Amino acid sequence: xxxxxxxxxxxxxxxxxxxxxxxxxxxxxxxxxxxxxxxxxxxxxxxxxxxxxxxxxxxxxxxxxxxxxxxxxxxxxxxxxxxxxxxxxxxxxxxxxxxxxxxxxxxxxxxxxxxxxxxxxxxxxxxxxxxxxxxxxxxxxxxxxx
Amino acid sequence: xxxxxxxxxxxxxxxxxxxxxxxxxxxxxxxxxxxxxxxxxxxxxxxxxxxxxxxxxxxxxxxxxxxxxxxxxxxxxxxxxxxxxxxxxxxxxxxxxxxxxxxxxxxx
Numbered sequence: 001x002x003x004x005x006x007x008x009x010x011x012x013x014x015x016x017x018x019x020x021x022x023x024x025x026x027x028x029x030x031x032x033x034x035x036x037x038x039x040x041x042x043x044x045x046x047x048x049x050x051x052x053x054x055x056x057x058x059x060x061x062x063x064x065x066x067x068x069x070x071x072x073x074x075x076x077x078x079x080x081x082x083x084x085x086x087x088x089x090x091x092x093x094x095x096x097x098x099x100x101x102x103x104x105x106x107x108x109x110x111x112x113x114x115x116x117x118x119x120x121x122x123x124x125x126x127x128x129x130x131x132x133x134x135x136x137x138x139x140x141x142x143x144x145x146x
Numbered sequence: 147x148x149x150x151x152x153x154x155x156x157x158x159x160x161x162x163x164x165x166x167x168x169x170x171x172x173x174x175x176x177x178x179x180x181x182x183x184x185x186x187x188x189x190x191x192x193x194x195x196x197x198x199x200x201x202x203x204x205x206x207x208x209x210x211x212x213x214x215x216x217x218x219x220x221x222x223x224x225x226x227x228x229x230x231x232x233x234x235x236x237x238x239x240x241x242x243x244x245x246x247x248x249x250x251x252x253x254x
Binding site: 018022040043047051054098099104106112114118119 | 150170172173174203205206207209210211213214216217220234238241242243244247
């Protein structure tokens, strides 16, 4: 029996490979019987983490993104890691969300991290030899057939 | 994977230009969509509408482009709205707070 049931996917840090991460996540999360809604949430969050790596990690150099899926105790943790120069995910003092703002106040930046935090149960960011973002979602009990 | 491929189609009806955006609206296709919308943003005598009925996915890059279109049309005093938003995408619009800006209240 294999004890380690983790799955790792490595892709070039380029925009055209982020959909491959989404497809893999879809496969894994469906197999683990996450609800459609939770899978959609995770797709968005994981893509945002990948986008950050694509945009900020390697400047103009080639590089890779490693995505590790670990399923422990009813929780799926997805770690998106790059080996580029560490970047600080922009976290504005003001919320990037647009609730209650006027049209002149709304801005297009900073929504990535906001969405990750809103859609997942936990978001952890580590720096050191690159950036690693770990996104965790708890599986909900459902009565409906998969 | 084909249903995830970006589709862009423009339709002109009287004083309205409708852009149908289908598939995945993400970082990969952001610049394509931006350059498709740019000339339409300048057509201030026409109502500009995005129809999202076949949209499967949008990320923060896509939402960022919607914000820039909202602002550009607003500063030109020209109407812009987004119609037929699928429910899982509407959820993201609600979450980020962009929803109220996607309905134009200045009819031509």
